[in-house]
Amino acid sequence: MPIVQIELLPRPVEDKRILAKEITDLLVRQIKCPPEAVRIIFREMKEEDYAAAGVLRCDKNKPIPNNQDNIRVGR
Amino acid sequence: MPIVQIELLPRPVEDKRILAKEITDLLVRQIKCPPEAVRIIFREMKEEDYAAAGVLRCDKNKPIPNNQDNIRVGR
Amino acid sequence: MPIVQIELLPRPVEDKRILAKEITDLLVRQIKCPPEAVRIIFREMKEEDYAAAGVLRCDKNKPIPNNQDNIRVGR
Amino acid sequence: MPIVQIELLPRPVEDKRILAKEITDLLVRQIKCPPEAVRIIFREMKEEDYAAAGVLRCDKNKPIPNNQDNIRVGR
Amino acid sequence: MPIVQIELLPRPVEDKRILAKEITDLLVRQIKCPPEAVRIIFREMKEEDYAAAGVLRCDKNKPIPNNQDNIRVGR
Amino acid sequence: MPIVQIELLPRPVEDKRILAKEITDLLVRQIKCPPEAVRIIFREMKEEDYAAAGVLRCDKNKPIPNNQDNIRVGR
Incomplete structure (x- = not known):
């Protein structure tokens, strides 16, 4: 059930794809939650x-x- | 004083209008707060x-x- | 380390510049934190x-x- | 995928149980998302x-x- | 400047220590920001x-x- | 309608009282909104x-x- 909100300056979709994958893996490994429980929101700032x-x-x-x-x- | 933040994929304004009205009604009924105390923020995600x-x-x-x-x- | 998130209707950059400066000054004076510790995020709402x-x-x-x-x- | 964050003064668990159920139902009906896609976080404020x-x-x-x-x- | 907010059920400090370190490393590597620019907030939920x-x-x-x-x- | 969320380490109520008053004054002066439109949430972090x-x-x-x-x- 971790919900992750990330504010950042605009980044290409490739960066978000990799961050979403790797942050999810990290949380699954450390917190022992199922991958489907992890939600990540990126909010790009001007x-x-x-x-x-x-x-x-x-x-x-x-x-x-x-x-x-x-x-x-x-x- | 409830403040509600909703992240969602883009939706037409009609949906937000109905959700704002009905979530406010729900909170007023359940929490017994005045309607003016309820603030709702929609944040659309790409x-x-x-x-x-x-x-x-x-x-x-x-x-x-x-x-x-x-x-x-x-x- | 204060992190400030401000939801507001769209405003010209001049307003944000002044608000960022003055809210930071306020926090530094009241909380005795270094200015670099203060982060402010504006989120403009439609x-x-x-x-x-x-x-x-x-x-x-x-x-x-x-x-x-x-x-x-x-x- | 709607993620709902609700800041409110402390309330008994019964209120949160009902709000979680009814806000989820509302979102499912209006947005046509599956119930499992709705996540709700309550944050009680002093x-x-x-x-x-x-x-x-x-x-x-x-x-x-x-x-x-x-x-x-x-x- | 990435600011990361993580809502999760209560976890021991060791987990947060490791997550803070590794999520920061990930962001530094992928986004090329200095480590000091990364701020992480954990919010434990009941x-x-x-x-x-x-x-x-x-x-x-x-x-x-x-x-x-x-x-x-x-x- | 500005909604301000402030994450900070624990502070005495006097600090929050002053910050709430002065940040509200700032927003009213700069954005020309009525004072009642300003909502401020403090979230203390461990x-x-x-x-x-x-x-x-x-x-x-x-x-x-x-x-x-x-x-x-x-x-």
Whole structure:
């Protein structure tokens, strides 16, 4: 009965196919559940929908001066 | 205050309209909460974003030989 | 290590930029965690994917007669 | 394949038993999925872990003067 | 940046330790993200908080007659 | 209608009270929604239920030799 939800930036279907297979195998081996009990959901995020340390992913590699301007906006 | 999150494959708006209404009614009747307290979120999944038993939904009805090829890839 | 998931109707990137920055600042100040420990995920919902009080958001401002027709459908 | 997550204040097991049964029936009827495809997770929240309109549920019925004191703290 | 949420029945810490390590390794290898970018949350469910096919896990192995009695209750 | 879910290590109720109030204020100001539309859920995690970089939080400050022993187990 493990239910796995994975948020990630967009990835090709091949990656999801392999991850689904291998994460399921891992859970079956470690938890001793039947494979059919494992459900996996991938949720792809746009780069503007994820932030670490207060900075959106889509802003992460922008030159710092622009970035500061953007953040100053709205205050 | 129940908050309900439903992951499902894409469905027409009519289905969501009926599910939202009936699940809310159910919760109001069973939990005795006011209807306005019930929030429901639908999240539609692409067939490549959901797996059961380690197999992506989009691969589920593929002929087995192709499928095995796909899974063998990436190791 | 706080992980924040926010479901909301679609908003411009500027709103998410400011919310990501300010919610992170709030958590750092109140919980005394390092900024890099805070992760924020925005999930935008379509108006047909959210219901309060049993009514989909996309139906909320429709004239009542239509709305009743819609809800009667499907029984 | 619908996966349903329900956050709610603590409820007796009888309520969950009925909700699990009836929500599953609803989904099967409306979405035409097999019953075994429906998974439901209940997550019970403590009253201090849920807020509406910025007020924790555990503070909701407190007399207003105390409540304001509490909220003023921490600024 | 993958964020993984895993709902499962209670398991000893050793299982979670191994799953956390191996799922992280899998994601790093397949998605080419740095290990520090992977966050994993385990949420343990009580047997009364999980249902498949409309039946709570805690009712799953009960003799059928009792089970039917329980379900009939509350209508 | 924003719904906010926050996973965090256990914190005193005072912290949640302030966070609920201030995150709601932020969302109201930035998104122009009514305060009653904002719902916030806190989910406290045990230290054995959260991992970053493949290491459970409860193992994070353990001396490295023990830690390696633990991880080697189970293969």
